[in-house]
Amino acid sequence: MNGFSYSLEARSGLARAGTFHTPHGEVETPSFMPVGTQGAVRAVTPEQVRRTGARIVLANTYHLALRPGEGLVAKLGGLHTFMGWDGPILTDSGGFQVFSLPNKEIRDRGVRFKNELDGSEMELTPERSIEIQNALGADVIMAFDECTPYPADESLARIGVRRTLLWIERCLRAHARPDQALFGIVQGSTYPELRQQCARELVALDLPGYAIGGVSVGEGHELMCQITECTAPMLPEDRPRYLMGVGLPEDLLAAVGYGMDLFDCVIPTRFARSASVFTARGRIRLTHRRYRRDAYPIDPSCDCDTCTAGFSRAYLHHLFQANEVLSAVLATVHNLRFYQRLMVRSREAVLAGGFAEFRREFLEEYGRGR
Amino acid sequence: MNGFSYSLEARSGLARAGTFHTPHGEVETPSFMPVGTQGAVRAVTPEQVRRTGARIVLANTYHLALRPGEGLVAKLGGLHTFMGWDGPILTDSGGFQVFSLPNKEIRDRGVRFKNELDGSEMELTPERSIEIQNALGADVIMAFDECTPYPADESLARIGVRRTLLWIERCLRAHARPDQALFGIVQGSTYPELRQQCARELVALDLPGYAIGGVSVGEGHELMCQITECTAPMLPEDRPRYLMGVGLPEDLLAAVGYGMDLFDCVIPTRFARSASVFTARGRIRLTHRRYRRDAYPIDPSCDCDTCTAGFSRAYLHHLFQANEVLSAVLATVHNLRFYQRLMVRSREAVLAGGFAEFRREFLEEYGRGR
Numbered sequence: 001m002n003g004f005s006y007s008l009e010a011r012s013g014l015a016r017a018g019t020f021h022t023p024h025g026e027v028e029t030p031s032f033m034p035v036g037t038q039g040a041v042r043a044v045t046p047e048q049v050r051r052t053g054a055r056i057v058l059a060n061t062y063h064l065a066l067r068p069g070e071g072l073v074a075k076l077g078g079l080h081t082f083m084g085w086d087g088p089i090l091t092d093s094g095g096f097q098v099f100s101l102p103n104k105e106i107r108d109r110g111v112r113f114k115n116e117l118d119g120s121e122m123e124l125t126p127e128r129s130i131e132i133q134n135a136l137g138a139d140v141i142m143a144f145d146e147c148t149p150y151p152a153d154e155s156l157a158r159i160g161v162r163r164t165l166l167w168i169e170r171c172l173r174a175h176a177r178p179d180q181a182l183f184g185i186v187q188g189s190t191y192p193e194l195r196q197q198c199a200r201e202l203v204a205l206d207l208p209g210y211a212i213g214g215v216s217v218g219e220g221h222e223l224m225c226q227i228t229e230c231t232a233p234m235l236p237e238d239r240p241r242y243l244m245g246v247g248l249p250e251d252l253l254a255a256v257g258y259g260m261d262l263f264d265c266v267i268p269t270r271f272a273r274s275a276s277v278f279t280a281r282g283r284i285r286l287t288h289r290r291y292r293r294d295a296y297p298i299d300p301s302c303d304c305d306t307c308t309a310g311f312s313r314a315y316l317h318h319l320f321q322a323n324e325v326l327s328a329v330l331a332t333v334h335n336l337r338f339y340q341r342l343m344v345r346s347r348e349a350v351l352a353g354g355f356a357e358f359r360r361e362f363l364e365e366y367g368r369g370r
Numbered sequence: 371m372n373g374f375s376y377s378l379e380a381r382s383g384l385a386r387a388g389t390f391h392t393p394h395g396e397v398e399t400p401s402f403m404p405v406g407t408q409g410a411v412r413a414v415t416p417e418q419v420r421r422t423g424a425r426i427v428l429a430n431t432y433h434l435a436l437r438p439g440e441g442l443v444a445k446l447g448g449l450h451t452f453m454g455w456d457g458p459i460l461t462d463s464g465g466f467q468v469f470s471l472p473n474k475e476i477r478d479r480g481v482r483f484k485n486e487l488d489g490s491e492m493e494l495t496p497e498r499s500i501e502i503q504n505a506l507g508a509d510v511i512m513a514f515d516e517c518t519p520y521p522a523d524e525s526l527a528r529i530g531v532r533r534t535l536l537w538i539e540r541c542l543r544a545h546a547r548p549d550q551a552l553f554g555i556v557q558g559s560t561y562p563e564l565r566q567q568c569a570r571e572l573v574a575l576d577l578p579g580y581a582i583g584g585v586s587v588g589e590g591h592e593l594m595c596q597i598t599e600c601t602a603p604m605l606p607e608d609r610p611r612y613l614m615g616v617g618l619p620e621d622l623l624a625a626v627g628y629g630m631d632l633f634d635c636v637i638p639t640r641f642a643r644s645a646s647v648f649t650a651r652g653r654i655r656l657t658h659r660r661y662r663r664d665a666y667p668i669d670p671s672c673d674c675d676t677c678t679a680g681f682s683r684a685y686l687h688h689l690f691q692a693n694e695v696l697s698a699v700l701a702t703v704h705n706l707r708f709y710q711r712l713m714v715r716s717r718e719a720v721l722a723g724g725f726a727e728f729r730r731e732f733l734e735e736y737g738r739g740r
């Protein structure tokens with residue numbers, strides 16, 4: 001694991017401020033990773049992503065393996081060159097996607113499924129997932145795990161943990177690139193003992209980073225909090241901790257409060273495309289007619305390129321009504337910046353020793369718009 | 371007409387290099403105006419448009435009057451503020467759009483048609499077109515003319531010229547803002563004598579600029595050239611000359627050669643969205659499988675943000691295949707820059723006294739890809 005380390009700089013309660021060092025640069029944590037499923041963060045250029053403050057982005061192994069294929073990405077110089085992002089990149093394992101498919105067959109060997117683009121039979125195994133991720137060349141690659149659906153009874157959750165632990169060994173054996181850090185993923189559904197057992201066994205493997213998976217699968221805020229609260233303390237202090245697929249601003253703040261460092265979610269980008277944007281006073285929907293004549297920017301307190309350029313809510317309302325692509329661009333820039341600022345302000349609050357107070361004040365203001 | 375003037379700086383043959391001064395800045399000509407139909411150049415931010423070198427953009431009166439309505443745009447500070455473009459803007463009269471509608475009724479009074487958004491009966495007259503354009507507040511506004519379809523027999527073309535000349539008087543009487551320049555439009559279909567008669571009568575009105583309209587309506591390159599060749603010499607030397615809705619690179623070069631200064635067309639933006647991009651060696655379609663593994667930028671000789679950032683044809687091919695919005699963004703940036711460079715290089719060639727040679731060399735190279 002050349003070039004990877006995590007330095008913990010401060011704590012405030014359980015919340016952490018640190019720096020994650022990668023071969024493609026440093027990531028100050030807590031940090032939110034915009035999602036670039038197909039090798040592109042939807043609707044925005046890498047330069048626009050960078051200008052929101054994002055330092056690390058996520059790309060999806062499953063989608064890129066299907067199209068354009070990891071071999072082509074490798075031939076073209078790897079994912080960084082391919083997508084024009086010279087900062088750190090994380091790829092998921094593809095597990096979450098194939099476990100979400102309707103007709104898949106899960107065995108200890110791996111998962112068989114139908115290629116949704118051409119209908120052909122495909123298989124994803126720990127070895128194959130790592131092979132793809134090695135070819136894509138992201139800085140951080142994720143273990144191929146069994147993502148237990150929600151709800152799941154304890155025996156199903158136990159199978160997920162068993163397979164996840166079986167598969168991490170195979171992932172480690174298959175992993176061929178020391179310039180990529182392979183993170184392990186804690187499963188165990190909503191069962192604290194399973195979560196802790198899974199975490200304990202993964203930690204024994206001395207991995208460069210750990211993720212909590214099997215969240216954001218419909219369990220809701222409270223259960224997500226419980227899972228994170230019981231799992232995060234099991235993870236080593238000197239490694240980055242990544243909560244997968246989370247979430248809304250209130251979810252992120254809760255998770256930072258439990259000591260998580262890295263996050264990814266499609267919410268800021270997906271919501272932006274349907275006119276749902278975040279403000280200090282809560283989320284608003286720009287297509288609502290109350291914004292038709294509104295001369296204010298999306299959020300007068302926001303420093304994103306959309307708000308500071310003076311684009312009004314009325315203009316964005318118009319662009320959404322007229323189905324102009326620019327609506328998605330401008331709203332995405334705003335939402336991504338909102339998430340980055342949330343992380344930056346959380347970090348500053350941790351460094352200043354007042355995270356809980358910051359969180360309380362933020363949520364009080366954020367809830368005021370309702 | 372405060373703040374408007376045109377200075378002719380050089381000629382090469384009939385081709386002109388000049389500067390068009392407007393209240394929102396100077397435009398070096400020849401110049402291409404990107405089209406922002408609904409108050410936004412499709413898929414790109416004003417900043418991205420600016421970085422392509424564009425200095426003046428076009429917006430459509432018809433579309434903006436229907437949605438969001440010119441009153442709202444005016445209330446929000448006018449079109450410049452509304453769309454976040456602080457350079458010069460030109461609005462068309464809406465005539466071209468309403469004459470293209472299936473069920474319209476044309477009389478000397480104006481044109482009655484159905485609002486395509488809500489089905490209501492609407493009317494566009496010279497007075498109403500100018501009222502809308504005064505409210506929108508572009509730098510250059512266009513006369514409401516009768517755009518004769520192609521093909522048209524001479525009697526139909528004659529009616530178009532008569533109405534155009536009748537209506538320009540009403541436009542001038544209605545026009546209430548001296549900070550906006552009202553350009554006249556020469557009609558006359560493919561009939562040189564009608565074109566020249568129309569031009570002669572418009573020139574007698576001493577307008578701040580002149581356009582050739584009724585082209586790009588299906589007449590093809592040769593007839594467009596003939597129309598431009600016979601009309602341009604009728605227009606005053608010290609006013610900008612705008613060829614409406616033209617066209618492909620070869621059309622623009624021909625028209626510059628006849629002494630035209632300003633152009634607008636949806637081609638670079640519309641083609642970009644369907645993966646058709648311009649290169650020094652002709653147009654290519656990025657969705658073609660020959661680009662699937664192509665590591666080169668769209669055009670290795672191009673200095674646009676897409677090409678210089680290193681995005682490969684293979685990456686763009688992938689983005690188009692995956693229906694990623696970013697494909698439209700990156701291709702639009704490229705095509706707009708291609709058009710701007712075509713104009714800048716034409717201008718430099720005129721200033722250097724070698725426009726005909728530049729045009730010949732450009733077209734030789736441009737045709738090589740076929």
